[in-house]
Amino acid sequence: MAITVAPITETFAAEIGDIDLSRPLSAEDAEAVKQAFWTYSVLIFPEQKLEAEQHLEFARLFGPLESSIMLYGDAPVRTRPEIADVSNLNHKSEIWGKESRLRLFQLGNRLWHTDSSFKRLPALCSLLYARSIPPVGGHTEFADQRAGYDALPEAMKRKLEGLVAEHCIAYSRARLGFTQLNDAEKTNLPPVPQMLVRTIPQNGRKSLYVAAHAGRIRGMEDEAGKALIDELIAHATQRQFVYTHRWRVGDLVMWDNRCTMHRGKDFDDLRYRRDMQRATVSDIANTCEQAGVAVAAE
Ligand code: OGA
Ligand code: MN
Numbered sequence: 154m155a156i157t158v159a160p161i162t163e164t165f166a167a168e169i170g171d172i173d174l175s176r177p178l179s180a181e182d183a184e185a186v187k188q189a190f191w192t193y194s195v196l197i198f199p200e201q202k203l204e205a206e207q208h209l210e211f212a213r214l215f216g217p218l219e220s221s222i223m224l225y226g227d228a229p230v231r232t233r234p235e236i237a238d239v240s241n242l243n244h245k246s247e248i249w250g251k252e253s254r255l256r257l258f259q260l261g262n263r264l265w266h267t268d269s270s271f272k273r274l275p276a277l278c279s280l281l282y283a284r285s286i287p288p289v290g291g292h293t294e295f296a297d298q299r300a301g302y303d304a305l306p307e308a309m310k311r312k313l314e315g316l317v318a319e320h321c322i323a324y325s326r327a328r329l330g331f332t333q334l335n336d337a338e339k340t341n342l343p344p345v346p347q348m349l350v351r352t353i354p355q356n357g358r359k360s361l362y363v364a365a366h367a368g369r370i371r372g373m374e375d376e377a378g379k380a381l382i383d384e385l386i387a388h389a390t391q392r393q394f395v396y397t398h399r400w401r402v403g404d405l406v407m408w409d410n411r412c413t414m415h416r417g418k419d420f421d422d423l424r425y426r427r428d429m430q431r432a433t434v435s436d437i438a439n440t441c442e443q444a445g446v447a448v449a450a451e
Pocket of ligand 1: 239262268279281291292293294415416417418429431
């Protein structure tokens with residue numbers, strides 16, 4: 154039986170039915186999922202039962218996997234390197250403490266962002282699987298940056314043409330008032346260049362590529378660059394461009410990091426367990442390289 158695709162809006166977010174991701178997909182089903190993904194950018198696969206290996210096997214259909222970087226200092230983690238632990242649980246699978254470092258770092262997920270844009274080779278897509286969810290809150294919002302781009306005034310589109318932003322984990326941390334990075338983080342994660350507007354090869358659509366990690370624009374004064382980034386994030390996350398996902402256990406949600414932003418919403422994280430695991434697929438090259446734009450190291 155062929156998979157079903159139920160769009161949530163005409164062009165953004167769709168639910169995929171009649172599919173079991175714990176088994177290898179037929180070539181036709183894999184192709185149908187890919188086509189739906191290039192069209193809708195966010196896909197929801199309800200009622201899945203996945204072990205880590207099955208989750209990763211499905212993710213590998215889209216390209217090579219990222220290994221999660223050590224952002225958490227030496228804190229022991231619950232998952233293997235290809236799975237990002239997006240839970241509120243410590244390595245003993247207990248709810249984290251109020252003062253835990255993990256809690257502080259995951260606050261970054263509350264800001265509108267796109268995964269790994271602070272890496273020279275950013276993420277193509279992310280696949281997040283819900284193992285436990287809180288009874289209230291903890292939704293995830295997704296913003297369509299292609300629709301955001303299309304809705305910009307023509308003069309703004311012209312102004313953005315060819316601009317290169319710098320993304321860095323330090324910039325998104327600073328937005329949270331958090332300015333201490335350890336030395337390893339400073340050397341391993343310097344600011345990286347990314348196009349402010351990119352074209353998605355599979356459908357030729359243009360998309361904004363902004364995120365909380367973006368902090369400067371090359372060739373602009375710091376203040377002006379930051380103001381433009383903030384203006385574009387505010388524009389791209391208006392209600393009409395946003396889908397809110399209310400999780401059910403067993404949902405696997407995948408999104409295209411090249412043309413969407415997302416953020417996690419508040420919940421009572423000291424009281425309820427929220428156990429989410431993410432597989433992340435790397436993009437094929439840095440966004441400037443993909444666009445054929447040479448960027449000098451700064
Ligand atoms: C992520 C992320 C938000 C959430 O997994 O990359 O930002 O709602 N998650 O858990
Ligand atoms: Mn994220």
